[in-house]
Amino acid sequence: MIRPKVAVSSCLLGELVRFNGGHSRDRFLTGxxxxxxxxxxVCPEMEAGGSSRGRARCRGTNSPTPTPPPSGPR
Incomplete structure (x- = not known):
């Protein structure tokens, strides 16, 4: 029987490539x-330079109302 090749995210196969150093192993896929x-x-994050960073957050920069800077001690 010829087995098809299927691309899958590395973290779903249990590889420790997520932003937090973990994985998201899917037992149905690996079993x-x-x-x-x-x-x-495949792991797009690792291909782009690795995952040893904090979680990415999207922040709007084109807001019609400017966000005031945080107050208090830094």
């Missing part, structure tokens, strides 16, 4: 389905 396919692990 039941693994005997029928050849996984091709």
């Amino acid at each position: 039941e389905l693994a005997e029928y396919v050849d996984w091709v692990p």
